[in-house]
Amino acid sequence: MNLEVFKQISDTNRWGLLLPEIYLVGLALILLVFEMLFRRQDLLLIVRVAIWGQVLLLGLMVLQYLEGFPTGSVTAFSGLLTQTPATEVMRLFFVAGSILVSFLATTYLRRQNLPRTEFFAITMLITVAMMVLVQSSQFVLFFVALETVTIGFYVLVAYCRQSPFSLEAGLKFLILGALSSAILLFGIVFLYGVAGNPALPGHVADSMNFADLASFIAANPTNPLVLIGTCLVLAGVAFKVGAVPFQIWIPDVYQGAPTPVTAFLAVSSKAAGVFVLLTLVRGPFASLHSFLVPLLSTVAVLTILFGNLTALPQRNVKRLMGLSGIAHAGYLLVGVVASMTVDWAVYAVVFYLITYLLASFGVFGVMIQMAGDDDSDQEVDHYEDLGQRHPFLAGVLTVGLGSLAGIPPLGGFIGKLLIFIAAFQAGLYGLLAASIIGVVISIYYYFGWIREAVFRVWRSPEGSPAQEGASTFTVSTVEIVTLGGLSALTIGIGIFPSLVDCLMRL
Amino acid sequence: MTLSLNSFLFVSGLLFAIGFFGVLLRRNVLVIFMSLEMMLNAAILALIAFSRFNGTMDGNLFVFFIITVAAAEIAVGLAIIVALFRKRQSVMVEQLSSLKN
Amino acid sequence: MDVLFIIFAVLTVVPALLMVVSRNPVNGAMFMIISFVGMAALFVLLEAFLLAILQVLVYAGAIMVLFLFIIMLLDMDEVEKIKPGTVTSIASGISLALIIVGVAVLLGSDGLAGQSVAHLAAAPDFPSADNPMGLALSAKAYGFGLFTKYMLPFQLTGVLLLVSMIGVIIISKKRETSQGQEQS
C-alpha cells in the first residue's frame, strides 16, 4: 500500500482552479438558505441575490481574465480536469447563459406562479456541472458531470408540474435521456475495458483518461471495441447536441418545457454537448479521423437538412426554435468536423456559440413576453402585429432571428462565416453545400416569423382583435435594457467582431 | 475452460439487449424505466468485468458513481411519473403523446 | 467456476427477460430483484465483493423497493390491459435480435484476445502472485480512490444529489394553490 502515491494524487486536487464553480454552488446553497429564512417575506431579495450574485461572478471572472487570460492548458485533479483557454471562454459562456436563464425565469415564474428559489438553484447547479463537464478530461468526471446536467434538466423540464405538457416533456426527456446515458455509459465501459487491457499493445494505466485513451487509440485504431465504444460515446453526446438521428426528442421536449428551460436547453446544454464533442474528437478520438470525418459529416448534413426542412411547416414557435436549434447543431458539427484538421476552428465554434447565445436569448426573451397562459402553445400567428403592439420587442425579435438566420451585419453572420472559412480550409465542400441549402431554407421560416411580427404593421389602422393584447403585457425597464443589450451586442459583434480577434489569439 | 472476459461481456450484452427490448416492447412507463435500469446494470457488469481483467481499480470506483447517478435518476424519474399519473391517471406511453408534430 | 458462472448468468438473464415480458409490473419488479441478485453473484465471481453487496443493498434493496412502492402507490398492480401490438412485438423482437447479433459479432471479433481470469497478467491494483499488495479487494481501497483521485467527481455527486433532491421536492410537493407570489 503506497500512501505516497495517494498523497501525490491528492496534491493535484487544486480546488483553486474551480473557484467560480464553488462560488456558484455556494450561491445556490445561500439561496436555499434564504428561502428558508425569509420564507415569502422578501421574494425580490432572492431574485436579486440570484441574478446579481451571478452577475458579480461574471464580473469577477471577466476582471480576472482581463488581467491576463490563461494561455496553454492546465491539468489538475490527477488528469480529471484540464483547463484550456477555450474552456475558460466556455465557463464564461455558461455563467452568462445562467444569468440570462435566471433573468428569463424571473418573468416566466412570476407569471406561471411557480417557486423561484429552487429554479435558480438548479440552474446554477446545472451550470456548475456544465462548467465542470467542459473541463473534464476523464470519463468518470465526464459522466458524473454530464449526468448532473441531465438530471437537472429532467427536473427543470418537468418544473411546471401543474402542466401535463411540462410533465410529459419531462418524462420523454427522462426516458430518452436515460437511454442515451446507458448507451454513453456502455461506450465508456468498452473504451475503458479495451484501453486498459494488458493483452493489447499500447494499453494504458488510466484508460478513462482522455490523453491516455488517445495514445491507446492511436495504437489500435481498428480495434472493434474501440470503434463500438467510440460510436456509443458519440451517440450519447449526439443526444445532447441534438444531432440526427438523436434529435428526435427535441421538438417535443422543447415545446413542453417551460420557456426559460427551453432556452437553457437550446443554448447552454447544446453548447456543452458541442464543446464536449470538440474535446472528444480532438482528444481521444483524434486518431479515428478516417471514420469520424465521414460519420460526423453525414450526421452534420442530415442534421442541417432535417432541422431546416422540419422547421419549414412548423408553426409552434417553441418547436420551431427546437428544430432550428437542430439545424444550428448541424452548422456547429461542421465546425467540429473542421476542427479535426483546422485548429482555430475550435474558436470558430465557440464564437458561433456566443452569437447563438446572444441571438437565442433575445428571441426567447421575446417569446417569454409573448407567452400566454399556456406556455406550450405559442404559435407564430400570435406574433401578428407585434410590430404595432410593441415595436421594441419586434425589433429585438427581428435582430435575434436575423442573427440566427445568419444575416449580415448581425453576429450570426460572422459566426457562420468563420465556420465556413474553417470548413473551406478543411476542404469540407459537401458540408458547405449542405450548409448553404440549410441557410437558404432557414430564411423561409425565420423570415416567415419576422414577417408575421413586422410586416403587417401599419396596415390595419382599425382595431383588430390582436389589438386587445396590446395592454396585456408591459415590459419593464430591466427587461428592455437586457433584451436591448442582447440585440445591441448581436449587432455590435456583427459590425465590430473584435471578439473574433481576441478568441483567435488565444 | 476458464472464465473468459467474453462470457461476462456476453451476459452484459444480453442484459443490455433485453433492457433495450423492454424499452421498445413495454407500454408501462414504470417497466420501461426498469428496463433502462437493466441497461445501466448491464454496463456496470461489463465495467466490473473489464476492471477485473484490466487489473485497474478505476472501473470499480466508477461503479459507485454509476449507482449514485442511477439512484438520483430514479428518484427524479419516479417523481415525474407520479406527478404525471396524477394529471393523466395513466402511465401508458400511448397516452403520453399530446406533444407531437 | 464455470458452473457457477453459468448458474449466475442464467439467474441474471432469465429473470431479466421475464421482467421484460411479464405483464404485471409487480411481477416484473420481483424478477428484476432476482436478476440483480444474480448479477451481484457475478460481481463476486469478479472479486468485486463490496460492489456485490452494494448491488444487493442499493439496487435490489432500495431502488427496487422504491419501484414497488410506487407501483403500489399508483395502484398499477393489475395486468396491462392491452397486449403489445403485433407490430411493436415484431419490431422490438427484431431490435433485440439485432443487438444480440451485434454483441455476438463484437465479441466474436476477438478484440480482446480472449482473456480469462486465469491468464491475467500482473494487475496494478488487484492482488495476484506478482502483486500481493493489490488493494482492490479491500474496502479501504475504495476509500482511497474516492477521496484522492476521484475527489472531484465525488464532490460533484453531492451537487447531483442536491439537484435531484430539490427536483423531487419541487415535482412532488403539494403547493398552496393561491400563492401570493406577486411583484418582484
Add this chain to the structure above:
Amino acid sequence: MDLNTLMVLILMAPLLSAGVIALFFRDRGGIASAISVCASGVILVLSILLLMNAPEQPFESSIEWFSLGGFTISLGFLLDGHTHLLLFVVSFVGFWIHLFSIGYMDDDKAKARFFGGLSIFMFSMLGIVLADNLAMIFIFWELVGFSSYMLIAHYCDTDEAAAASKKAFIVNRVGDLGFLIGIVWCFWKFGTLNLSEINWAVQMDPSLVVTGLGLLLICGFLGKSAQFPLHVWLPDAMAGPTPISALIHAATMVAAGIFLLVRIDALLSPFVLEWIAWTGAGMAFIAGFVALGQNDIKKILAYSTLSQLGYMAAAVGIGLPGLGLFHLTTHAFFKALLFLCSGSIIHACHHEQDIFKMGGLLKKMPITSIAFLAGMFALMGANYTAGYWSKEAIMTAAFAIDGPIFWFLIGGAVLTALYMGRLFLIAFLGKPRTDKVKHCKESGPVMILPLLILGVLALVGGFYTFWPEVLSQSFFSEVNNVYHGEEFHHAHETLKIWGTVAWISGLVIAVLIYGVGSSTDRLNAKLPGLVLVFRRRLFIDDIYDFYVAKIQQRVADTLGFFDLFLISGVMVRGSAGIAGLLGVFSRSLHVGSVHGYVYWFLLGIVLFWAFSMGWF
C-alpha cells in the same frame, strides 16, 4: 469663324433651342415657336456662310468622343460635296417648313412640344449630314428616328398616331439592327469607322468589299428610306402633323437613307447595288399602284414619296449616286411643297384629308392650288420642271445601263402622273363636297410664303448648271454626263420623247378614268377588286399585322406562360414545394410516442456502427 466652329454652331443651334424649349417654355407655345424658327434661321444663315467658305478639298476634323479598349468613337465632321448639298437642302427646306409651321400649328395646344421636336430633328438630321464616321451616323440615325417618333405622335390622343409612331420607330429599329451589325462588322474589318479611311482602305484593296457587309449596311437605308420590305411605316407616319410629313417624311429624313448609300458607296458590292436598284425600281413602280387606292391626300403623297425614293435608290443601284442626290434635292423641293400645300389645304379645311370630300379647291385656295400644280408637275417630271431634270436623268441612265429597271421606272412615271392627276382632278376641280371645304379660305402669308418660294424652286430648281458650284459639285459631273455624255446620247434622245409621253399619257388616263371633279372613285366602281388590293396596300401591312398579332405576340405569350409555369412555377415554387413536402414528411416523424423515438436511437447506433465498420 473657322469651319469647325461653324459646324459646331450649326449643330448646337437646334440642340440649344430644343433644350431651352424643353426646360423653360413647355407651356409657352409662342415663344417656343419663335425660338425654334430662329434656330432654323440661324442654321440657314450659318449653312450659307459655311458654304460660301467651303474649301475645295474635303475637310475633316474630329475629336475622340468615347474610347474603350481598342474601340474609339470620334465626334467628327466630314465636309465634302455631298455634305454641302445636304446641308443646304436640310437647312433651306427646314427653314421654310419651320416658318410654315407657325401658321399651321397656330391653334395647337402642344405647340411647344412640336417645335421642340422640330429642333431636335434638325439637330439629328444635321448630325447625319455632317458626320465623318459610321458610328456617329448611327447615333444621329437613331436620333432622327426618335424625333420622327415624337413628331408622329404629336396628336397622341388618337389611336392612329399612337400606333403609327410606334410602328415607325420599330420598323426603323429593324433596319437599324442590320445597320448596327454592319457597322460593328465594319469596325472589326477595317479597324476604323471613319468614312474616308474606309474608302481609302477599299481603294487600296478592293477585295475588302464583302456582299454581306453591304447587305447589312443597307438595312439602315431600307428602314429609313422606307424601301421594301420596311416601307410599311411611312404611309402610317402621315398621322403626324403635315409640316412633319413635309420635312421629315418627304424632304429630308427619308432621303437620309439615300445619303447613307452615297456615303458608303465604296462598300457596296455589285450584287448589293443590283439589289438596291431592283428594290428601288420595284418600289418606284408598285408604290404608284398603291397610291391609286388611297383617298387620304397625305397618304397619296406618302406613296409618291416611296416611289420617288425608289427612283433615287435605283440611281444609286445602277452606279450613279450623283443622280440619286440630284433627285433627292429636287424631290426635297417639290415634295416639301406638295406636302405644305396639302398642309395648307388641311389646315384650311379643318383637318379634312379625304380627297373625295374636298373638290373645288382651285377656286377656294388659288395660290395654294397653283403652288400645288407646280409641285405636281415637278413630281410628274413635266418637261423643264425641277423633277424633269433629275427624274429624266435617272431614267436615261437606266435605259442605257439596265433595261429592265428602266421599264419599271417609266411605268412608275406613268403611274405618278396617273395618281397625281387623280388627286388633282378630284380634290381641286369640281365643286366643294362638304361644308368644311365650302367654308375654307386661303391660308395666311406665313404659310403662303414658303409655298411660293418652294413652288418657284420646284419649277426652276432643276437647272443644275446654274447652281453654285459648291452645291452641285457632288452630282454635276454625273448628271452632265447623262445629258451630254457620249454613251448616254442615244438614251437621252429616246427619253426626251418617252418621258414626255409617260407623264402626259398618265394625265390623260387619269382624266379618262376619273373624270373631272368626281365625288366617287370611278375606278373603284369598275374594278372594286383591284382597288381593294391597292387600298389594302397589296396586303403587305396585313401580313405584318398578322405576324405581330398572331405569331410574335403568341410566341411572347407562350414564353410568358412558360416563364410563369416552368421557371417561377415548377423550378422555383416547385423546389420550394419539395422542400415543404419534405418538411411535412419529416415533421410527421415526430409521432409523439416514446417508442417511436427509441427506434431512432437504435437506428442511430446502427448507423454509427456501420460507419465505424467502414460500410459507408
Add this chain to the structure above:
Amino acid sequence: MVFDSTLLLLAILIPLLGGFTLLGFRNLSSSVVRLVALTGFTVPLLIAVWLYFMFVGADQVDGYRFLTELDTGLSFFGINLTLGLNGVSLPLFFLAGIVGLAAGIHALHSEAANRQLYLSLLLIMQAGLMGTFASIDIFFFYFFHELALIPTFVMIGIWGGFGRRSAAIEMTIYLTLGAMLSLLGLILLYNASGVDSFNLIAIREYLLSQPLSDTLQNNIFGLLLFGFGILVSLFPFHSWAPRGYAAAPTAAAMLHAGVLKKFGLYGLIQIAYPLLPQGAGHWGPLLVWLALGNVVLIGLITMAQRDLKQMVGYSSVMHMGYCFLGLVTFDAIGVGGAVILMFGHGLSVALLLMLSTAVFHRTQTYDMKEMGGLASRTPILAGMFVAATFASIGLPGFANFWGEFAIFVALWHYNPWVMAIAATGIVISAIYGLRAVAWVFFGKPSEALEEHWRENKPFELRQGERLAATLLFSGLFVIGFFPRIFSDYVDMDLKPYFSSEPPALVQSVDPVEIQSEVLVADVATVESTVSGEGAR
C-alpha cells in the same frame, strides 16, 4: 489625401448614422427627420462628386485611390475595412450617390405611413450601397451588399404593394441563395489564394503572379458566377426580379434595381474575371447561352406583360443580359461597355420604376391595357416616361447607348452570331417599351379610367418627383453626351486585366489630313501614365 480618404468612410457612415438616428429616436419632429434624411442622402453624392474631381491627382495603389484601412476585429483572417475607388468602382459609386439621393427625395415626398422608419431603412440601404462600391476588401464588399439588401426585404414586407408578403419571402430566399453561393466563392478564393487576406489588392497581386490551377479556377468562378448571377437575375434565375420589383415600394425598388443589383456584375468585373481568367473561359460558353436567354427570351416575355411594373422588372432582367454578354467577351470594350451600361441602366430603371408608381397614382391600376390618354393630361410625366423608355432601349444621347454599343462591338469579336442574336434585343426592347408608352399615355383612356378621372383629375408630377427625375435624367444625359467622363477611367483600370487589342487595322497614312483636338488634356495624360502601368 487623408481628407479625401476619410470622405470615403464618411460617405458610408453619415447615411448609416442618419439611419440609426431615425431608427433609434422615435417621434422626432418632421423637420428634423427631413434634415437628417436629406443630409444622409446628399452627402454621399457630394462626396462622390468631390472625389470624382480629386480622382486624377490622387495617389494610387494598383489602380485604387483614396485608400483607407480600418481594423474591425477580423484581422486574423486578413479582413480589414479597406476602402478605395478605382476607375470601375467610381461610376458605380457615383451611381449609388445619384440614385440614392433621387430615391431619398422621392421617399421624402412620398406618403408612406411611418415615413421615419421608411427613411431610416432607406438610409441604411444607402450606406450599404456606398460601402459596397467603395470596398476593396472582398469580405466587406459582400458585407455591405447584404447590409443594403436586408432593408429591401423589410421594406417590401412593410410598404410593398400587392402580393408583397410572398414576393418578399421569395426574393429573400432567392437572393440569400445567391449571396451564399457568392460568399462561398469569395471564401474559396481567399482560401485558395493563400495570401491570408481578403484584400483585393493583395489577392490580385498574388494571383496575377501565381494563377490558380484550372480546376480551382473553374470551381471558384462557377460559384461566383451563379451566386452573382442570381443576384443579377441571370436567366433562368430571374423570377424573383419582376415579382419583387412589382411588389417593392418605389424608393426601395429604385435603389435595388438601380444600384444594388449591379453588385453581382461589379463583383464579376472586379474579382472573378481578372483573377480567374481560366474559369471565365471555362464558363463562358454556358454564360453566353444564359445571357442570350436573358436578352431574347426574357425580352419576348417582357412583350407578353400587361402589368406596367412587371414589364419594367422584366425589362431590367433583359438588360442585365447585355451586361453579361459584355463580360463574356473578356475584352476591355465589352467589360467597359457593361460598366457604362450598368450606370445607365441604373438611372433609367430607377426612373422607370419611379414614374410607373407615378402613373399608378393617377390610374389606380398597373394593367397597361386599362390605361391610355395620360399624355395630354400629364404631359410632363408622359415626356419623362417616354424619355426614360428611350433611355432604357438605348437611344443615343443617354448613357445606356454607349454601353450597349460597346458591348455589341466587343461581342462581334467574340462571336458574330452571338452578336447578331443579341442585337435583336434592340428591336425587342423597342417593341415592348414603345408599346407600353402607347398603351399608357397615348390613345384614348379606357372607360374605367375616364370614370376614375371624373372624380380625381389626374395631376401632374409633384415637385419631389420632378426633382428626383431631373437628377436621374441629368446623370443619363451627361454621360450620354460626354461618355468620357467615366469611360476613360473605366478603360484605364480595365486594360491591365482584360484584353484590349485594337482590331487588325488597315492602318495607313490618312489620305485626308485630319485635324484633331484633344477634348480633355489632363485625361490624356492620365491615360498615358496608366497605359505605362498596364504594361507592367
